[in-house]
Amino acid sequence: MEKPAITDKNIHPLIKSRWSPRSFDSRPVEADKLQRIFDAARWAPSSFNEQPWRFMVGIKGDETWDNIYDSLLEWNQQWAKTAPVLVMAIGSTHYAKTHKESDIFKYDVGQSIAYLTIQTMEEGLMMHQMGGFSKKKAIEHFGIPADFMPLTVSALGYQAAPEQLPKEFAELEHKERSRMALDELVFSGRFGQASALAR
Amino acid sequence: MEKPAITDKNIHPLIKSRWSPRSFDSRPVEADKLQRIFDAARWAPSSFNEQPWRFMVGIKGDETWDNIYDSLLEWNQQWAKTAPVLVMAIGSTHYAKTHKESDIFKYDVGQSIAYLTIQTMEEGLMMHQMGGFSKKKAIEHFGIPADFMPLTVSALGYQAAPEQLPKEFAELEHKERSRMALDELVFSGRFGQASALAR
Numbered sequence: 467m468e469k470p471a472i473t474d475k476n477i478h479p480l481i482k483s484r485w486s487p488r489s490f491d492s493r494p495v496e497a498d499k500l501q502r503i504f505d506a507a508r509w510a511p512s513s514f515n516e517q518p519w520r521f522m523v524g525i526k527g528d529e530t531w532d533n534i535y536d537s538l539l540e541w542n543q544q545w546a547k548t549a550p551v552l553v554m555a556i557g558s559t560h561y562a563k564t565h566k567e568s569d570i571f572k573y574d575v576g577q578s579i580a581y582l583t584i585q586t587m588e589e590g591l592m593m594h595q596m597g598g599f600s601k602k603k604a605i606e607h608f609g610i611p612a613d614f615m616p617l618t619v620s621a622l623g624y625q626a627a628p629e630q631l632p633k634e635f636a637e638l639e640h641k642e643r644s645r646m647a648l649d650e651l652v653f654s655g656r657f658g659q660a661s662a663l664a665r
Numbered sequence: 666m667e668k669p670a671i672t673d674k675n676i677h678p679l680i681k682s683r684w685s686p687r688s689f690d691s692r693p694v695e696a697d698k699l700q701r702i703f704d705a706a707r708w709a710p711s712s713f714n715e716q717p718w719r720f721m722v723g724i725k726g727d728e729t730w731d732n733i734y735d736s737l738l739e740w741n742q743q744w745a746k747t748a749p750v751l752v753m754a755i756g757s758t759h760y761a762k763t764h765k766e767s768d769i770f771k772y773d774v775g776q777s778i779a780y781l782t783i784q785t786m787e788e789g790l791m792m793h794q795m796g797g798f799s800k801k802k803a804i805e806h807f808g809i810p811a812d813f814m815p816l817t818v819s820a821l822g823y824q825a826a827p828e829q830l831p832k833e834f835a836e837l838e839h840k841e842r843s844r845m846a847l848d849e850l851v852f853s854g855r856f857g858q859a860s861a862l863a864r
Contacts, residue, residue, distance in 0.1 A: 471708040478787045480677075481705050481780055500862050504851045505674040508844045510779065511685055513796045517844060521851050523860050530853045556856070570796055573816055576775025580709065581680055583776075584783055588677045597712045597769055608856045617772055645707050645716060652703045652720050654729045657755070657807045661722050663699050 467628055472643055480587040485643065486594040488545040488635050491626040492526070495551050499589040503622075506585030512574035518558035519578040522608055526550045533607035534619055539598040542619075545635045546596070549621035554604060555579050560613045575617055582620075592625045666827055671842055679786040684842065685793040687744040687834050690825040691725070694750050698788040702821075705784030711773035717757035718777040721807055725749045732806035733818055738797040741818075744834045745795070748820035753803060754778050759812045774816055781819075791824045 469485045471477065504521065512518060524531030526549070534552040535543060546552065557575040561568050579595070586593045596619045604616040628639035649660035668684045670676065703720060711717060723730030725748070733751040734742060745751065756774040760767050778794070785792045795818045803815040827838035848859035 473704055473708070475701050475704040477701050477705045477708065478679075478784055481708055481783065484708070484710075486710055497862060501847070502674050502676050504847055504862065505672055506676045506680050508847065508850060509670040509672070509676065509680055509683070511683075511782075511794060515843065517850070519850065520856070522856065523851055523853055523862060528853070570771065570816070572769065572771035573775035573778075576772035577779040577782075579772075580776040580779030580783075583710075584680065584779075585677055595710060608852075608854075610856045614856065617769070644714065648700070648703055648707065651707060651716070651718065652722055653807075654722055654727070655807075657719070657721065657809045657813065663696055663703065663722060 467625070467639060469643060472645075480584055484583065484587050487592050487625050487639060488594060489626045489628050489631050489639060490549040490592070490621060490623040492548050492550060493624050494526070495591060495623055499591065500551065503582055503585045503589060507578045507582035510574070510578040510581045512577065513568070513570045514561065514563070516558070516561055516563070516568070516571075516574070518568065518571040519575045520556040520558070520614065522554040522556065524552040534604075537599045537603040537607060538596065538619060539600070542596050542598050545631055546594075546621045548626070548630070549623050551622040553620045553622055554608075554616055555618045555620070556610060556614050556616050558613065559615050572617060579618065579620070586622060591623060594621045596620070666824070666838060668842060671844075679783050683782065683786050684791075686791050686824050686838060687793060688825045688827050688830050688838060689745075689748040689791070689820055689822040691747050691749060692823050693725070694790060694822055698790065699750065702781055702784045702788060706777045706781035709773070709777040709780045711776065712767070712769045713760065713762070715757070715760055715762070715767070715770075715773070717767065717770040718774045719755040719757070719813065721753040721755065723751040733803075736798045736802040736806060737795065737818060738799070741795050741797050744830055745793075745820045747825070747829070748822050750821040752819045752821055753807075753815055754817045754819070755809060755813050755815050757812065758814050771816060778817065778819070785821060790822060793820045795819070
């Protein structure tokens with residue numbers, strides 16, 4: 467099932483075709499694909515090149531997968547159970563060099579996960595990010611230190627047909643995508659004033 | 666001048682070739698390229714599809730460019746002055762639907778700027794992000810409301826030869842790139858314990 471971005475602009479095919487399905491095939495993901503996916507994440511830019519991103523990677527059948535899955539809210543567990551790979555993105559809350567608190571680490575982890583997402587698409591896989599998980603459980607399961615913060619969990623794998631999902635989730639797969647218009651986002655002069663580019 | 670990611674893995678060419686030069690040609694960027702660049706940013710995923718990203722876009726010669734430039738720290742002004750486009754990324758600190766404070770908006774703005782970056786590369790342009798600017802000046806210049814936060818400024822345009830830069834910046838263009846190794850970032854079992862994928 468495809469669900470491309472609704473746009474008349476010729477944006478990059480990997481960006482245009484990306485969406486967040488819930489239906490994953492249990493087929494395992496090849497190790498070399500995962501290696502390229504994490505390598506792509508590594509080359510994102512970051513403030514002072516601090517690279518505040520860390521990843522727990524769970525492969526279905528291993529203890530890490532079970533522990534990430536256990537941290538998910540029940541709503542997400544219902545559909546994520548077939549995902550062959552679960553990835554928890556974790557951020558470093560302090561600058562490694564100065565030990566000062568960082569006010570930009572989440573932004574940089576977001577960049578890194580976006581590069582990871584683009585490489586995931588390039589490998590013919592799909593991904594679905596979740597905020598709905600217990601940070602407390604994550605910290606306990608993995609011994610995440612106090613100066614690191616779990617941020618998201620991503621399900622990753624080959625896509626399957628919507629029909630394999632429980633009915634309520636299968637319906638969600640068909641829900642229309644939506645985004646704000648460019649003139650609500652791209653400003654010139656004053657905040658909120660649409661740029662001529664966006665008209 | 667090229668400066669590809671130092672990796673033996675076959676990651677996506679746009680990710681592999683991306684880096685953050687400081688030498689920009691004053692040649693203007695075509696409007697249709699900028700439209701695709703911002704459209705790509707629009708299609709990033711976000712928590713509850715809140716799309717907490719906003720952009721002030723300054724085109725060299727307009728008031729917005731002058732105001733973004735004025736907000737930059739002097740260090741950045743020295744090299745960014747030739748950039749034909751300056752983009753300020755701004756985040757919504759609260760969920761629009763519930764008015765609750767968001768703890769993930771920076772992560773999502775980071776994703777959006779990464780999609781913007783990939784499209785920038787696809788258009789044959791380069792980009793350099795900066796954290797070194799005055800948020801206070803930005804808020805004043807653009808009337809940014811209290812529930813929005815300026816996060817970064819990006820210089821964007823066609824790349825120029827390093828030699829057009831002041832000497833100290835020209836030298837920085839040749840500085841070797843570095844990233845942590847995969848086994849320092851990708852964990853399994855416990856936080857800090859390298860995944861078999863990373864070995």
